[in-house]
Amino acid sequence: xxxxxxxxxxxxxxxxxxxxxxxxxxxxxxxxxxxxxxxxxxxxxxxxxxxxxxxxxxxxxxxxxxxxxxxxxxxxxxxxxxxxxxxxxxxxxxxxxxxxxxxxxxxxxxxxxxxxxxxxxxxxxxxxxxxxxxxxxxxxxxxxxxxxxxxxxxxxxxxxxxxxxxxxxxxxxxxxxxxxxxxxxxxxxxxxxxxxxxxxxxxxxxxxxxxxxxxxxxxxxxxxxxxxxxxxxxxxxxxxxxxxxxxxxxxxxxxxxxxxxxxxxxxxxxxxxxxxxxxxxxxxxxxxxxxxxxxxxxxxxxxxxxxxxxxxxxxxxxxxxxxxxxxxxxxxxxxxxxxxxxxxxxxxxxxxxxxxxxxxxxxxxxxxxxxxxxxxxxxxxxxxxxxxxxxxxxxxxxxxxxxxxxxxxxxxxxxxxxxxxxxxxxxxxxxxxxxxxxxxxxxxxxxxxxxxxxxxxxxxxxxxxxxxxxxxxxxxxxxxxxxxxxxxxxxxxxxxxxxxxxxxxxxxxxxxxxxxxxxxxxxxxxxxxxxxxxxxxxxxxxxxxxxxxxxxxxxxxxxxxxxxxxxxxxxxxxxxxxxxxxxxxxxxxxxxxxxxxxxxxxxxxxxxxxxxxxxxxxxxxxxxxxxxxxxxxxxxxxxxxxxxxxxxxxxxxxxxxxxxxxxxxxxxxxxxxxxxxxxxxxxxxxxxxxxxxxxxxxxxxxxxxxxxxxxxxxxxxxxxxx
Numbered sequence: 001x002x003x004x005x006x007x008x009x010x011x012x013x014x015x016x017x018x019x020x021x022x023x024x025x026x027x028x029x030x031x032x033x034x035x036x037x038x039x040x041x042x043x044x045x046x047x048x049x050x051x052x053x054x055x056x057x058x059x060x061x062x063x064x065x066x067x068x069x070x071x072x073x074x075x076x077x078x079x080x081x082x083x084x085x086x087x088x089x090x091x092x093x094x095x096x097x098x099x100x101x102x103x104x105x106x107x108x109x110x111x112x113x114x115x116x117x118x119x120x121x122x123x124x125x126x127x128x129x130x131x132x133x134x135x136x137x138x139x140x141x142x143x144x145x146x147x148x149x150x151x152x153x154x155x156x157x158x159x160x161x162x163x164x165x166x167x168x169x170x171x172x173x174x175x176x177x178x179x180x181x182x183x184x185x186x187x188x189x190x191x192x193x194x195x196x197x198x199x200x201x202x203x204x205x206x207x208x209x210x211x212x213x214x215x216x217x218x219x220x221x222x223x224x225x226x227x228x229x230x231x232x233x234x235x236x237x238x239x240x241x242x243x244x245x246x247x248x249x250x251x252x253x254x255x256x257x258x259x260x261x262x263x264x265x266x267x268x269x270x271x272x273x274x275x276x277x278x279x280x281x282x283x284x285x286x287x288x289x290x291x292x293x294x295x296x297x298x299x300x301x302x303x304x305x306x307x308x309x310x311x312x313x314x315x316x317x318x319x320x321x322x323x324x325x326x327x328x329x330x331x332x333x334x335x336x337x338x339x340x341x342x343x344x345x346x347x348x349x350x351x352x353x354x355x356x357x358x359x360x361x362x363x364x365x366x367x368x369x370x371x372x373x374x375x376x377x378x379x380x381x382x383x384x385x386x387x388x389x390x391x392x393x394x395x396x397x398x399x400x401x402x403x404x405x406x407x408x409x410x411x412x413x414x415x416x417x418x419x420x421x422x423x424x425x426x427x428x429x430x431x432x433x434x435x436x437x438x439x440x441x442x443x444x445x446x447x448x449x450x451x452x453x454x455x456x457x458x459x460x461x462x463x464x465x466x467x468x469x470x471x472x473x474x475x476x477x478x479x480x481x482x483x484x485x486x487x488x489x490x491x492x493x494x495x496x497x498x499x500x501x502x503x504x505x506x507x508x509x510x511x512x513x514x515x516x517x518x519x520x521x522x523x524x525x526x527x528x529x530x531x532x533x534x535x536x537x538x539x540x541x542x543x544x545x546x547x548x549x550x551x552x553x554x555x556x557x558x559x560x561x562x563x564x565x566x567x568x569x570x571x572x573x574x575x576x577x578x579x580x581x582x583x584x585x586x587x588x589x590x591x592x593x594x595x596x597x598x599x600x601x602x603x604x605x606x607x608x609x610x611x612x613x614x615x616x617x618x619x620x621x622x623x624x625x626x627x628x629x630x631x632x633x634x635x636x637x638x639x640x641x642x643x644x645x646x647x648x649x650x651x652x653x654x655x656x657x658x659x660x661x662x663x664x665x666x667x668x669x670x671x672x673x674x675x676x677x678x679x680x681x682x683x684x685x686x687x688x689x690x691x692x693x694x695x696x697x698x699x700x701x702x703x704x705x706x707x708x709x710x711x712x713x714x715x716x717x718x719x720x721x722x
Contacts, residue, residue, distance in 0.1 A: 003034040003035060003036055003037070004018075004034065004035055004036075004037055004040045004054050004055065004061075005032065005033075005034055006018065006032070006033060006034075006035055006040055006044075007019070007020045007022075007025075007030045007031065007032050007033075008030065008031055008033070008043075009025065009026070009029060009030060009031075010029060010031070013043075014043075015043060015044070015045040016035070016040055016043045016044050016045060016048075017030075017044075017045045017048050017052070018044070018045070018048035018052030018053055018054050019048065019052060019053070020032070022045060022047060022048055022052070023047065024045050024047050024048075037061070040054065049069065050069055050070065050074075051069065051070050052069075053065070053066070054069075056448050059383050059448065060378055060379065060381075060382065060383045062383075062448075063378050063383065063401075063402065063405055063406060064156070064378060066405055066406055066407075067152045067155070067156070067378075067405040072152055072405070073149060073152040073153060073159075073163070076145050076146075076148050076149035076152065077149055077163065077166045077167075077170070079142075079145045079170075080138075080141065080142035080145045080146070080170055080173050080174070081166065081169045081170055081173060082169055082172075082173050083173070083176070086138070087138075087176075087177075088131070088135060088180060090180075092131075093135070093180045093183055093184070094183070096128045096131045096132065096184060097183040097184050099124055099125060099128040100125075100128050100129070100132060100184055101186055131184075132181075132184040132185075135177065135180050135181050135184065136181050136184075136322055136326070138177055139174065139177040139178055139180075139181050139326065140302065140303075140322075142170065142173060142174045142177055143174055143302075143303060143334055144302070144303035144304065145170065146167070146170045146171065146174060146334045147303040147334050147335065147337060148303065149163075149167065149170065150167070150334065150335040151335070151404045152404065152405060153167075154335075154401070154404070155377055155378040155401040155404070155405065156378065171334070174332075174334070178325075178326045178329065181322075181326040182326045182327045185239045185323040185326065185327055186239075186241065187327050187328075188241075188285070189239065189240060189241035189242075190239065190320060190323050190324060190327065190347060191285045191289070191344050191346050191347060192241060192242050192281050192282055192285040193235055193236050193237075193238065193239075193241075193242055193281075193320050194236070194285075194320075194344075194346040194347045194349070194350040195281045195282075195284035195285045195346050196232060196235040196236045196242045196277070196278075196281040197232065197235070197236030197237075197320075197350045197353070197355065198284070198346065198349060198350055198353070199232065199277070199280065199281060199284075201225075201228060202228065202277065204221065204224040204225065204228065206218075206220035206221040206224060207220075208269065210262075210265045210266065210268070210269040211224075211265075211266055211269060212262065213256065213261065213262025213263065213265065213266055214252075214255075214256075214266060223252055224252075224273075226251070227248065227249070227251060227252050227270060227273065227274075228277075230248050230251060231245055231248045231274055231277060232277075234248060235277075235278070235281065236320060236350070236355075237318035237319060237320050238318075238319050238320060239319040239320055239322070239323035240319075242277075242278050242281050242282075243278050243282075245274070245278075246271065246274050246275065246278065248274060249267060249270035249271040249273070249274045250267065250270075251270075252266055252267065252269075252270035253266050253267050253270070284346070285346060289344040289345040289346060290344075290345050291342055291343065291344060291345070292342075292343060292344075292345060292348040292362075293340065293341065293342055293362070293363050294340075294341045294343060294348055294351055294352070294360045294361065294362060294363075295338055295339075295340055295341070295360065295361050295362070295363060295365075295366040296325070296338065296339045296340075296341055296351065296358045296359065296360045297336075297337055297338050297358070297359040297360075298317070298325075298337040298338075298339065298358070299316045299317070299337075299357065299359075300337070301316055302316070302317060302337070303337065316357045317357055317358065318357065321356070321357060321358050324341065324343065324347060324351070324358075325339060325341075325358075328341045328342050328343045328347070329341060330342050338366075340363075341360075348360075377395070377397045377398055377401055378398070378401050378402075378405070379392075379398070382394055382395075382398050382442070383398075383402075383442055388416070388441065388443055391441050391442070392441070393439040393440060393441055394430070394434060394440055394441065394442055395434065396431070396434055396435055399427065399430065399431050399434060402427070403427070408447055408511070409427055410426070410427055410428075410539060410541060411426075411427065411445055411446045411447055411511070411515065411541060411542065412424055412425070412426060412445070412446040412515050412518045412519060412528075412541055412542060413425060413426070413427060413430060413442055413443075413444070413445050413446070414442075414443040414444045414445075414446075414518060415430060415440045415441060415442055415443060416440065416441045416443055417438060417439060417440045417441070418439070419438065419439075422443070424518045424519060424521060424522050425527065426527075426528060426530065426541035427541075428530070428541075429527065446511070446514040446515045446517075446518050446542070447511055447514060449514045449517060449518070453517060472497060472500040472501055473488070473497065474487060474488045474493060474496075474497075476488065480653060480656040480657040480659075480660050481657065485653050485656070486644070486649050486652050486653050486656070487649070488552065488554075489552045489554075489556070489641060489643060489644045489649060489652070490643060490644050490645075490646065490649045491520065491549075491643040491644065491645060491646075492646070493643070494516070494548065494549035494550065494551075494552070494643045495513065495516065495549055497545075497548050497549060498512050498513060498516055498545055498546060498548060498549040499513065501545040501548060502543070502545055508543060511542075511543070512542065512543045512545055512546050512549075513549075515541075515542035515543070515546050516542075516546050516549040516550065519542065519546065519550055520549075520550065524618060525550055525551070525584075525586065525612050525642065526586075526612045526613065526614050526616060526618060528540075528541050528542070528611070528612065529611075529612065529613045529614055530611070540611060544611060547601065547602075547611045547612070548602075549643070550642065550643060551586065551600075551601065551602070551612075551640040551641065551642060551643065552640065552641045552642075552643055552644075553600055553601070553602030553603075553636065553640045554600075554636070554637055554640070554641065555632070555637030555638065555639060555641065556580075556583070556621065556641055556652070557656070558572075558621070558625060559572050559573075559659060560572055560573045560575045560655040560656055560658065560659035561573075561574075561575050561576070561577050561580075561625065561655065562574075572659070573655075573658060573659045573662045573710060574706070574710060575655050575658065575659070575706070575707065575710055576698065576702075576703040576706045576707060577621060577622055577625070578651055578697045578698045578699070578703055578707075579645075579647055579648050579651055579696075579697055579698070579699075580621050580644075580648055580651060580652060580655075581620060581621055581622040582620050582621070582622070583620060583621045583641065583642060583644065583648060584618055584619075584620060584641075584642040585618070585619050585620065585621060585624055585639040585640070585641055585642070586600065586601060586612055586616050586617070586618055586639060586640050586642070587599070587600060587616065587617050587619070587630075587632075587638055587639035587640075588600075588606075588615070588616060588617070589617065589630075589631070590617040590619045590623070590624070590627055590630055590639075591617070591627060591629045591630065592628075592629025592630060592631050593629070597631045597632060597633045597634075597638065598630060598631060598632050598633060598638040598639065599633045599636055599638065600633075600636040600637065600638065600639050600640040601616065601640050602636065602640060603633055603635060603636035604635065604636075605633060605635065605636070619639075624639070647696050647697065650693075650696075650697075651696075651697040654693075654697075657684070658710065658711065658714065661684065661714060661718075662710075662714050665714060665717050665718050666717075669717065669720075686711075686715060694707065694708075
């Protein structure tokens with residue numbers, strides 16, 4: 001039996017809370033305990049029961065509760081389950097249909113209305129069109145709600161008998177809205193619109209004398225082509241009759257002043273063209289047409305809920321296509337988003353043309369395709385419910401269910417496989433590998449990492465380590481004697497930067513720090529490129545601010561590691577790189593292969609690029625020191641530095657201190673009368689020859705000898721100045 005962590009106030013009948021910060025907690029004396037799920041269900045606080053997070057995120061129980069509560073299955077089953085106060089009555093729909101289907105319908109973009117229509121008629125028509133848009137919107141949202149409910153139900157087939165009646169009510173309400181929407185669209189207008197969309201480009205005549213006022217023939221030809229494209233697009237994409245698009249003739253005179261000579265002739269010519277095109281479409285639509293059956297598949301964006309991250313303002317279907325769906329939709333499978341249509345011949349031809357946004361096939365073609373029922377499962381022993389040794393490899397069905405249910409599915413995962421061992425990868429990478437036949441066990445998601453392994457809680461980190469004036473970035477310290485020198489490059493400071501950047505967003509700050517904890521162990525940060533949607537926009541695998549915890553968006557000062565030179569201003573101290581040699585640097589161009597200068601991921605010249613991609617170069621400090629073609633940006637320095645460990649920061653600080661002392665000793669040797677007492681410098685240099693520090697900083701005997709050679713030579717030079 002799964003156990004749930006809950007909080008409660010004293011008393012045997014006190015309500016249980018999924019969070020100690022629940023707004024319904026009336027006492028400060030809370031006790032945390034783990035109770036069986038059966039006991040929790042009976043006593044759970046109503047607010048926590050509906051919107052709280054009971055189970056640990058990423059576990060089988062956590063996924064099930066996320067699917068059921070909050071904005072999940074129970075919420076969707078209650079939406080659009082029958083007529084409510086927003087549903088129009090049959091009489092209201094008939095009145096709206098009578099207005100919309102009048103022969104003298106007014107154009108959408110005519111700001112003044114027709115000359116023979118008074119202001120009241122115009123207002124009524126606008127209100128009727130708004131009503132039509134509203135009813136179509138209700139139908140689409142009801143379809144989206146049913147599709148969402150079926151998707152949430154798919155991983156739990158044992159809930160089907162319970163949910164069946166509720167799903168039936170939603171389907172009946174969708175049918176009611178579809179019938180209402182169908183009354184507000186004229187079927188004959190849709191057929192004429194289909195014929196308009198099938199028309200070929202007419203033979204336009206730019207040499208006509210009536211069009212001379214538009215300019216030379218080349219401009220006239222361009223204006224006529226634009227007029228045709230505008231009319232054909234609107235006539236074929238609207239649920240209005242194409243004759244209602246005659247106002248587009250006025251676009252032909254857009255560039256002409258109202259009193260310009262020849263304007264009336266141009267406008268009259270345009271009106272004749274539009275009337276002729278409309279008459280041709282009406283003639284093509286006349287007569288008897290044989291009905292045809294088609295199977296249409298709706299695009300996924302059609303059912304995206306408002307507020308979803310991938311929601312587009314438009315759902316890719318035109319008014320005409322929406323009208324076809326509600327007027328001739330016979331049967332629908334809203335789980336797979338397929339609708340069987342019984343349409344007239346011209347409508348079928350237009351739907352099967354490349355210009356349609358609906359993917360349509362004939363019933364024979366649909367029957368020939370294998371019916372792929374996506375496997376979606378949430379089972380115990382797959383996600384992190386128990387011991388790792390007892391878990392089963394994840395399948396594509398498990399990952400598909402995870403994406404369907406969890407709004408936070410796109411995150412980092414610690415996985416284990418016999419081929420690659422333990423890895424930290426994103427969900428999209430895990431899906432690709434599982435589809436390719438890889439066998440992986442999910443150890444933990446970033447959101448399920450325990451608080452104990454995080455560096456600090458976001459609140460405490462922001463409070464105890466906040467900077468003056470609320471600054472996010474630590475001040476730059478240039479004195480190598482200061483114990484905080486190079487602190488801004490450290491991994492520990494990266495944690496604080498993330499906490500400060502996420503200050504005020506408690507839940508997101510915790511998620512960011514968990515992602516940071518997992519990501520820091522990955523060898524190449526470019527694997528966190530993220531996925532791209534159909535519009536080419538990149539989705540990050542964690543909040544963008546995490547990149548500042550992984551990378552210091554600035555360069556290292558490598559003067560101490562350059563060769564010794566007679567020029568004390570440009571020369572170095574010849575120190576070995578030691579543990580700094582393998583520090584990773586990320587840049588757009590490490591070898592000068594491309595035009596322009598190299599930039600870091602955080603450079604403003606990257607124009608909104610978010611984090612690393614595989615297009616970046618990864619080099620080490622040792623390779624960068626030898627790079628000859630590197631041409632850095634003057635703003636960002638050309639690369640970002642992977643944040644340093646404590647040992648790397650300590651050595652970086654010591655190397656800079658040695659370099660600074662070496663410069664002072666060289667200056668004192670040249671200006672001995674101003675040298676002063678160098679005893680403290682000698683003592684400081686000698687402290688860096690200890691075995692423990694040297695063993696931590698260097699990996700080879702040659703590096704150790706080189707370090708000792710520099711420090712001993714510096715010590716002798718300082719002693720000679722005494």
